Amino acid sequence: MAGILVLARMEGGSVARSGFELLGAARSLAEPFGERVTAALLGKETSAYLKTLFVQGADLVAEASHPSLGTYAPEAYLSALEQICRSLDPSMILLSADSIGRELAPRLAHRLEAGIVAEVIDVAVTDGIPHLISPAYGGKAMSVFTPKGYPLVVTLKPRAFKPLRADESKHGEVVEIDLDLPPHLLQVKVVEQVKEEAAGVKLEDAKIVIGGGRGLGGPEGFQVLEQLAKLLKGAVGASRAATDAGWVPTSWQIGQTGKTVGPDLYIAVGISGATQHIAGVSGAKTIVAINTDAEAPIFKIAQLGIVGDYKKIVPRLIGKCKELLGR
Amino acid sequence: MDIVVCIKQVLDPEIPASQFKIDPVSKRQVQADGQGLVISTYDEHALEVALKLKEQVGGRVTALTLGEPSATSALRKALSMGADEAALVSDQAFQDLDAKGVAHLLRAAIKKIGTVDLVLCGCESADWGHRTVGPLLAEELGIFCVTFATRIEPKGDRIILRKVVEDGYELIEAPLPLLVTITSDETNVPRYPKVKDIMLAARKPIPTWTAKDLSLDGAKIGKGSSKIELRQLYIPAREARCELIEGETPEEQAERLAFRLRELKLL
Ligand SMILES: Cc1cc2nc3c(=O)[nH]c(=O)nc-3n(C[C@H](O)[C@H](O)[C@H](O)COP(=O)(O)OP(=O)(O)OC[C@H]3O[C@@H](n4cnc5c(N)ncnc54)[C@H](O)[C@@H]3O)c2cc1C
Ligand SMILES: Nc1ncnc2c1ncn2[C@@H]1O[C@H](COP(=O)(O)O)[C@@H](O)[C@H]1O
Numbered sequence: 001m002a003g004i005l006v007l008a009r010m011e012g013g014s015v016a017r018s019g020f021e022l023l024g025a026a027r028s029l030a031e032p033f034g035e036r037v038t039a040a041l042l043g044k045e046t047s048a049y050l051k052t053l054f055v056q057g058a059d060l061v062a063e064a065s066h067p068s069l070g071t072y073a074p075e076a077y078l079s080a081l082e083q084i085c086r087s088l089d090p091s092m093i094l095l096s097a098d099s100i101g102r103e104l105a106p107r108l109a110h111r112l113e114a115g116i117v118a119e120v121i122d123v124a125v126t127d128g129i130p131h132l133i134s135p136a137y138g139g140k141a142m143s144v145f146t147p148k149g150y151p152l153v154v155t156l157k158p159r160a161f162k163p164l165r166a167d168e169s170k171h172g173e174v175v176e177i178d179l180d181l182p183p184h185l186l187q188v189k190v191v192e193q194v195k196e197e198a199a200g201v202k203l204e205d206a207k208i209v210i211g212g213g214r215g216l217g218g219p220e221g222f223q224v225l226e227q228l229a230k231l232l233k234g235a236v237g238a239s240r241a242a243t244d245a246g247w248v249p250t251s252w253q254i255g256q257t258g259k260t261v262g263p264d265l266y267i268a269v270g271i272s273g274a275t276q277h278i279a280g281v282s283g284a285k286t287i288v289a290i291n292t293d294a295e296a297p298i299f300k301i302a303q304l305g306i307v308g309d310y311k312k313i314v315p316r317l318i319g320k321c322k323e324l325l326g327r
Numbered sequence: 328m329d330i331v332v333c334i335k336q337v338l339d340p341e342i343p344a345s346q347f348k349i350d351p352v353s354k355r356q357v358q359a360d361g362q363g364l365v366i367s368t369y370d371e372h373a374l375e376v377a378l379k380l381k382e383q384v385g386g387r388v389t390a391l392t393l394g395e396p397s398a399t400s401a402l403r404k405a406l407s408m409g410a411d412e413a414a415l416v417s418d419q420a421f422q423d424l425d426a427k428g429v430a431h432l433l434r435a436a437i438k439k440i441g442t443v444d445l446v447l448c449g450c451e452s453a454d455w456g457h458r459t460v461g462p463l464l465a466e467e468l469g470i471f472c473v474t475f476a477t478r479i480e481p482k483g484d485r486i487i488l489r490k491v492v493e494d495g496y497e498l499i500e501a502p503l504p505l506l507v508t509i510t511s512d513e514t515n516v517p518r519y520p521k522v523k524d525i526m527l528a529a530r531k532p533i534p535t536w537t538a539k540d541l542s543l544d545g546a547k548i549g550k551g552s553s554k555i556e557l558r559q560l561y562i563p564a565r566e567a568r569c570e571l572i573e574g575e576t577p578e579e580q581a582e583r584l585a586f587r588l589r590e591l592k593l594l
Contacts, residue, residue: 115554246513312577320585
């Protein structure tokens with residue numbers, strides 16, 4: 001092993017949380033080998049943010065700022081990462097399995113002639129070998145992969161790893177990487193960004209998430225869920241059946257293909273509980289199911305459940321919660 | 328526009344977890360009773376996007392799969408949906424392929440098909456779900472790549488894609504040739520083939536290409552070429568203990584749930 005590199009990137013004027021999750025995972029992989037952890041920070045003006053990376057567990061920061069990296073441009077980001085890896089030669093490279101990491105990781109692996117293990121939810125070092133666990137068959141099975149050599153590129157599921165506790169006393173070394181990013185790399189460009197988040201708490205950060213599925217019967221059902229979410233200061237997500245029907249935006253999808261959420265409370269309404277959906281809520285502390293079908297698989301994973309019609313249950317639930325919360 | 332759609336045949340992924348079986352030795356899923364073979368979910372959506380695009384601007388759609396001879400039925404389905412051509416890549420010699428090996432073989436087949444403007448893949452396969460084959464194939468072909476799109480519109484010699492991201496979507500303009508991976512939304516729900524088209528598709532020839540028909544780099548697909556090893560496949564234990572909230576009426580059940588949540592300090 002020759003060090004672990006994680007990709008940290010800027011998002012809305014600060015370092016994206018995913019970078020800190022990666023640092024947490026990287027430390028647990030690096031320590032058994034006595035290796036160093038490097039954070040590569042991509043962005044336009046990054047110097048003000050290096051400190052937080054040390055505080056969150058980096059020994060070294062590769063600062064790769066460049067005017068072309070201000071917002072995500074796939075070809076420019078990929079080339080930048082490739083140049084950083086060629087210069088630092090890490091043996092493992094960790095990226096988040098988010099919309100950006102999933103796009104970059106396989107291509108980076110190809111360029112570095114590295115192995116790739118994707119969608120990892122847990123890591124362990126046994127007998128000096130990293131074991132990487134990722135779901136297969138829609139979460140019905142788990143697979144354990146080991147590298148046959150290095151370098152190795154790995155994507156880690158968002159929210160599956162926790163950032164380390166910040167240690168303000170930590171500092172480290174900065175290496176500046178001179179990047180060569182010719183303009184043709186900007187040919188794939190974002191021409192418009194459209195936000196589809198509901199008002200209130202972000203789905204990924206919410207302590208309470210209400211998920212709606214096909215059982216809601218239409219977009220109106222989601223208005224009721226949104227009332228409940230607003231009252232509980234939570235957020236609304238959906239199953240693929242509901243997003244595919246166009247009832248709510250695709251970006252609201254929870255599950256294997258969609259988001260991973262880790263709330264204290266997940267209320268699944270009109271959702272049957274397919275493994276591909278549950279894959280996105282496995283981090284939830286308590287799952288509550290509301291479903292007309294007592295045989296629905298969701299009752300096999302929920303801690304609390306009501307067999308019944310959401311149309312009768314949710315409005316009364318809203319009423320009672322209002323009373324109890326005095327809101 | 329000449330489009331290749333890479334489709335994979337898989338065991339129906341929507342069977343309940345209770346029926347799902349694996350063979351821990353071969354580390355693969357075992358076909359359950361009555362579990363059919365289908366086109367991997369998002370590949371069918373990719374096919375739909377390709378067919379819509381063809382209807383708009385003309386061109387050809389070729390469905391391409393790498394797999395067992397049984398995968399011909401997936402290709403027949405693609406033809407019946409409206410693909411113009413189909414090709415199967417299949418050879419006993421292809422053993423122990425990882426995503427890189429798959430991408431290398433798909434590349435060789437695409438080169439054999441000829442000039443291609445757009446290559447579409449599903450965003451993730453329904454069995455492994457690694458999301459790696461598409462971007463690896465882009466590298467193999469040496470073309471740009473955009474992942475997780477739901478819609479594609481032509482714009483002169485370029486295209487506009489709608490890519491789903493965490494907080495909404497982005498419209499992305501990109502040059503051709505390009506590889507795009509597709510996820511589902513309400514605009515790309517796969518069409519049902521018409522009976523007439525199913526009959527026509529049944530008569531279309533589907534070539535099978537083996538190693539000798541393709542120009543391949545043995546180092547990328549040979550035994551031992553993989554840089555990772557699948558050590559173990561297992562079915563995770565799920566504890567099942569659901570406390571069902573009873574009541575005379577749904578309203579009463581709802582009230583009890585609210586109380587229970589309060590008790591558990593979840594509210
Ligand atoms: C590769 C792949 C990836 C996938 N990724 C995802 C993913 O990321 N997220 C995801 O969600 N799915 C995903 N799926 C789809 C998944 O397998 C299921 O098809 C989907 O989750 C089903 O959605 P649902 O539960 O809303 O619908 P259904 O399975 O149709 O369930 C609807 C439920 O509503 C109940 N119901 C009906 N009426 C009422 C009522 N009035 N009140 C209360 N309950 C009612 C019914 O009893 C039923 O249980 C994926 C599938 C594949 C193959
Ligand atoms: N054997 C195959 N034949 C054709 N296409 C494939 C094959 N394996 C994977 N793909 C394509 O690659 C996508 C992503 O697969 P994966 O990387 O396994 O998630 C799939 O949705 C298909 O479009």
